[in-house]
Amino acid sequence: MSRQNRLKISFVLNILIFILEVIGGYLAWIRSGWTFIEFYTEDSNTIAMFASLFLAVYEYGMIKHGTDTLPGWLKGLKYFAAVSLILTFLVVVCLLIPMQGGFSAASFLLLDGSMLYRHLLCPALTFISFLWFDPIGTLTKKDVLLSMLPTLIYALILMALNLMRVVEGPYPFLRVYEQPVYMSIIWVIVILGSAYGIAFLLASLLNRLTNR
Numbered sequence: 001m002s003r004q005n006r007l008k009i010s011f012v013l014n015i016l017i018f019i020l021e022v023i024g025g026y027l028a029w030i031r032s033g034w035t036f037i038e039f040y041t042e043d044s045n046t047i048a049m050f051a052s053l054f055l056a057v058y059e060y061g062m063i064k065h066g067t068d069t070l071p072g073w074l075k076g077l078k079y080f081a082a083v084s085l086i087l088t089f090l091v092v093v094c095l096l097i098p099m100q101g102g103f104s105a106a107s108f109l110l111l112d113g114s115m116l117y118r119h120l121l122c123p124a125l126t127f128i129s130f131l132w133f134d135p136i137g138t139l140t141k142k143d144v145l146l147s148m149l150p151t152l153i154y155a156l157i158l159m160a161l162n163l164m165r166v167v168e169g170p171y172p173f174l175r176v177y178e179q180p181v182y183m184s185i186i187w188v189i190v191i192l193g194s195a196y197g198i199a200f201l202l203a204s205l206l207n208r209l210t211n212r
Contacts, residue, residue, distance in 0.1 A: 010133035021049035024117025044084035
């Protein structure tokens, strides 16, 4: 496939992701109001919404004028969106569904209302566009580490708010008063380790595909 055709597909995918994120965001707002910002899922999907919009705007210019470069901040933003949405999907499938009843919880967490968009469609489309169509180029070890910063900041802020009893959760593993201290530490290590693993694997796959 030519680079120009790949760029056009990326443009269409990013527009589609943006539209689906707007729909999912509206449904989340109707359900939760401003409390939606407590959720990593909603925060990361909101970032993905803007990343896809900005990328589509730049790609339109690239298609129209034949340019082939993206600003570093935009590459980083889409990279974080991909990492965080994949992390969101894996947390839902591997942790939340088993914690909330197994198969019976799957239809709600993956198909109900905003969940369909935030937990399934947008993560899947972002993964596909990032790896095979977006003009990201190669990523470095520094990029991998930087992509983890938003997840680390979220974890620190929400754990602090839980300690101060400002919020509860919103995820079971953030409820510091309902589990031993060592379990909170283990959960932080597991989540951040998972984010790093996803970022590393994404970068490795992307670099391999880019340099073929």
